[in-house]
Amino acid sequence: MSVVFDRPYEFVPRDRSILWPWMIQRLRLVDHYLKKKEGIVDREILDFDRLRASVDQGHGIVVAPNHCRYADPLAMAWPSRKARLYFYAVASWHLFNKSWFDSFGMRKCGAFSLHREGTDRKSLETAIEILTNAERPLIIFPEGQTFRTNDLVREPLDGVGFIARTAARRRAKQDDGQVVIHPIAIKYLATTSVNDWSNAQLEQMESHLGWRRQRKPDLVLRVLRLSDAQLALREITFLGSAQKGDIVTRRRELCEHLLSQAESELGVQVVDPDDIGSRNRTIRSSIASVYFSEPMDADRQALLRDLDFGCDVAHELDAYDDHTYLESTVTTEERLVETIQRIQESLMGKINRKLPLKAIIRCGEAIHVPAEKAPKGESDPILVTLADELRQMIHRHPGRRLS
Template sequence: MILDRPYQFIPPNRNDLWPAFIHGFRIFDRYLHKKEGVVSYECRNAELLRESVDRGDGILLAPNHCRYADPLVLGWLARSSKRHVYAMASWHLFNTGWFDSFAIQRMGGFSVFREGPDRQSLELAIEILVEAHRPLILFPEGTTNRTNDILKPLLDGVTFIARQAARRKSKRDGGNVVIHPVAIKYLCSEAIDAWAGAQLEQIETHLGWRRPPKLPLLERTLRVAAALLSLREVEYLGSSRSGPLPERRDALIEHLLSSTETQLGLVTSANEEPSEKQDALIDVRSRVRTIRSAVNSQWFVGNPDDEERMALRSNVVAADLAQELLSYPNDYLNRESVTDTRIVETIQRMQESFFGKADVGVPLHAVIETDDAIPVPCEKAPRGVEDPLLTKVRERLGEMLGRLSKEARPLS
């Protein structure tokens, strides 16, 4: 979350010469190799996207979002379909350095404000779909999570944008808007044992453990995860707790959110018990967004003093930690289903939490699979139920990810 300056919309560069130059010299290929460890790729069913391009449809690409590499990896799909893309990107990505901001804009990225309404970004997304010059990438999960095999709840803003664009395009030129679900799956290109052992030993050393335990890789990973959760419990609860890890995780999430909501004077939904697991995930994400919006408002409107600003920063950190803890789903490391990619994701997620940066020394192969076009109706979504269009996107993405997850190597 950017608190150094208020949000300012950043439009994309619409000139096709820049992305052509970047593709021609394979600049983002090198970046992916160096910064994200993605060394090779494979586009499946890219001709489906090309067919929509040839028809002149407004095209919304709806991929899963498990790694920071995802937006650039989709550049390979753009290259395969011979059509550049636009992409909606969180505003904080334009504030990580001048080069990243410059490159994102030149590749067709434009900003969106996650802490509040952003009419300019919304209107531009709709207009891009109506004009149908390039496909538009919107990540329906909203944020990245490093759980490649599990799809998080989808944001309904994606289908709202698509339906609005479908109505406008139909009136303007009688054309159509379609959604292509796109599944991205990362596979380890080589055995992970040596890499995983070295990374776990680094964390263990920072925890003060004298020697690496003689445990299988799965048990060793779970042991480190339990230790890091205990550290967070001591930090926020005063002591570590006992019991199953999922229950301890959920209790810490609830403490982080409810205490932060109280400090900010927000009405909490903690007493409302979500009926299903999916509802619980949506509830946490909604509460995190409300906290971040409140912090942004108080920071830029409330004229806080230094002590109040320090408290507001702590509120953001607590909310972000609650959301991060959601990225450790139940049963992801079950002995019966655990794969090498799940171990890599878990270790890298722990490194980001503990060190602020993940090691990318394990080479990855990206599979980008495009699904059939889903026609977007012009009618508004029905009220009181999930948009059927969003349901269809979720089911298609879930099916593809479930199938692709079986291509990873089971942990030996």
């Protein structure tokens, strides 16, 4: 997720019409797109009678999926069809700026924008209004960003709880209605053996780096070597040379260097040094604010863009621990694929999506949202429950172990 430098933020409202969502579903456009662009050739939709029951009871509904791939928002069209429902969705402002076609399609499917780099009262009020009036189920990805680690679920952002609880208070005053959160677990499994695909992708990246072909191909070892090389390249870019020490420490130190450099340049105060996600969001907010509020020359603009790119790299460093993810006792083919694709994206700018995948999308039981504010100084209990439920559902489909 990067700051949009082309133009200042302008709220993109939801489109209330059901004509376009109906037509997109009728023509199976999402099915064709996900097969061609993401390699998702099959799906299994489970337990969405639970969501249908909440709709029939008139609840305001937050639909809260985990977020491991860029395909996730589109994949939610399948449970929408299964449950005979149309959704609204909160989408980051930068997604509306990729192309006019993407922006048009997102709006027609019910998405509205959220400015992550600032206080977006219109977006928050829209989300709360949707839940208060129980217009449609509202998709909010509680992790906030995409993480290419399907077996891991990050802690939900506080904003999810704030929106749900605020709507619950308004519903209680309005008609004694309820707001609920349905956790949605999205899991992608390979439909065939990944060995041939993995070998081909690793050979391509090794050749890109000028390495000799591996005579005794150990897939995990080769991936870890590439991950080390990728980190070394990042270190050379930002620190001037590859560093010594274990890879976990090196990742942490490079991440700290990038964030502290940006915070110093922008005068940002650090509240929690260990909360990389929060620090990243604060830096981006400051970048966007400065960029569009101060007259500046080309050098200053270039500096802000560089700081934003550093935030991208810091997110990348914080999001993954390849050695732990691959060397654990439950290493699966899917973990191998995810890690290869992450390295491809970083090293070569794009990933190979030709490996056929199956999406399993499961709906959890409704989590009742109380009207009271979250307790101060501790984690919001409804968000703790949400994260626990998502993790349990994800682990019901572990994937194939590496042979």
